[in-house]
Amino acid sequence: MSITSTQSEEETISLAKDFLKTLPKEKNCICLFGDLGSGKTVFVKGIAKALGIEGYSIKSPTYTLIREYTHKKGKLIHIDLYRLEAADDLITEQIDEFLSDKDTLVVIEWADRMTDDLPEERAEICFEYIDEKSRKITVF
Template structure:
C-alpha cells in the first residue's frame, strides 16, 4: 500500500506533516528516507504539530542527543540517526523500549535501522512501521511516498489522507 504527495515549499511540507501527525497513533514508528535537505526535519516539525506539540516547542534535529522527546497528545520521539556509527549506538538508544506503545517515533536517516543488503529487514525488533520516502525534484518540489509494507491487514488511518 502506498500514497503520494507533493509539496512546493517548506510551508507546504509543514502542513503535510501536520495532517500526517493528526492521523498517527500510539506505537507508530515513522521511518523517514531521503537525501540531505530532503525535508525530513521540516516534515517532522509538521508531524509534531499535528500531534499537538505546542508551537513554542521548536522541533529541531537532536544533533547531540540522537533523540529529542516532545509532549503532545502523545509523547513524540524525534530520532536522527545521521551521526550514528554502529548498531551499538542504536542499542544504547533502547529504541524498542523507547517506542514501546506509549508514543510516536519519527526517525530521520531510517536506512540505518535496516540491513543494508536486505532493506526489508529491520535490525531492531520492529514488526511494523510506516515509511516516508522523500525525493527532491530539480525545481525544489518534494515528492513524498508513504508506504505501509508491514502494517498488516488493517489499513493505517494515515492512508485516508488526501
Template sequence: METFLRKKYKLIGTKKTKTTKETETFAVDFASKIKPGKVIGLIGNLGAGKTHFIKGIAKAFGIKKSEIISPTFGIVREHVYKNVLFYHFDFYRLKDIKELEVLGFREYLANEEAVIAIEWADKLKECFEYYDFVVKIEHLGGNKREIKMYKKQHKNEN
C-alpha cells in the same frame, strides 16, 4: 532498501510539494489520521525535508513545530503534549544497533502512548521491522520535493 520497501510495504500515497509549508501541511494531514503507538521512519538525503515533515507530524499532536529541531548532539529528543509523547530520533550519527539499545530504544518502542519519528531511518536496516510507516522524500531540484508514503503490510493483506 528499495526491494525491501516493495516487499514489506505498500505505497499509500505520493505528493509533490513546492514549499516547506506544503510539506508540513501534508504531514499534518497524514499524522491526523494516525494514533499514538506508531513508528514513522523517514528516508531522504541531506536537506530533503525530513525535519520539516516531522514538524507537521508534531503539530498534529499539539507540539509546537518550533520545538522540532534536528537532535544535533544526541540521537533522540523527547516532547510531550497532554498525554501524547513524541520521540524524535535521528539515526544519522548512529554507528550500530548496540548504541541504540544502550539508549533504551526497546523501551521507547514499547510505549503505546508514544509517537516515534525517525530521520535517516535506513541507516540501520535491522530497524525496518519496527516502522509502521515509511516516508521517502526525494529532492527534485529547487524547492520541489516528491514525498512517497508507505505503510507496513501485514500478513493476509495485499
C-alpha cells in the same frame, strides 16, 4: 503507497498533519528516508505542530540523537541516526522501550542506518529533492 509532491515547506507541514490523521494508533513508529535537506525534519515539525507541541526546535537533532517532547496525549520522540554508522544495540533497545508505550510516537530520521533492526509496526516515508522548493514524498 502514495506519492505526493510538495512545493513549499508549508505544504510538507500540512502533508504531515494529514498523514498523522491516517496513521493507526498501534503504528507508533515512523521511519524517514532521504538525503540531506530533503525535508525530513520539516515533516517532523508538521507532526509536532499537529500534536500541539509548543516550542518544537526547528533544528535537526544532528548533535542530539534523541529529542523528547511531551504533549497532551503522550510523547513525541524525534531520533536522528545520521551520525550513527550503524545502529547499536543500545539505541535499538531504547527505541523498543519507547514503542512499548502506545501513547508515544517515535519518528526516526535516517532510518536506513538501522534497516536490520527496524521495528515491525512502522510507517515508511521517503523524501526526494526535486528542486529548491519541491520535494517528492512517498508514503509506504
